[in-house]
Amino acid sequence: MNDKSMNKNNQSSSLQDGNKGNEMAEDRLRERKIYRVTVLGSIINVLLVALKFAVGVLGRSSAMIADAVHSLSDLVTDVVVIVFVKLSNKPQDSDHDYGHGKYETLATAFLGPALFAVGIMILYGGAGKITAARPGTGWSPAGIIGRLASL
Secondary structure, three states: OHHHHHHHHHHHHHHHHHHHHHHHHHHHHHHHHHHHHHHHHHHHHHHHHHHHHHHHOOOOOOOHHHHHHHHHHHHHHHEEEEEHHHHOOOOOOOOOOOOOOOOHHHHHHHHHHHHHHHHHHHHHHHHHHHOOOOOOOOOOOEEEEEHHHOO
16 A cells, blocks of 8 residues: 555544544534523422412312323423434444434433323323303402413
């Protein structure tokens, strides 16, 4: 092998190494952004769950309690997102030649049916409350506040 071909091989190798470094830096930046957004969303969801549940119980509003359950499901999905982003950003190893990126797909395969199940439960509970409603019952003050706050 002559010097020119060795030099070309070295240049090509260093370009590939440079691209890998850029990809890794972009992956870390992406991971940090996902964490920041998800943690902020989690904090907001904790507050929403507590407030909606309290107002729902005080105002005897099954809709507000259902909304609290929905916010709770959002909180659970936030935790799943954090776990799976951490897993999917692991570098390749001997068992995973192309890295762990498929974990993101696995997370969506879990989250979709989970949110669908929560929606079905809310629908079932709401339909039961609607069919069991008594005509002529009034709204309590806490129920009015809760309804206005949900807008």
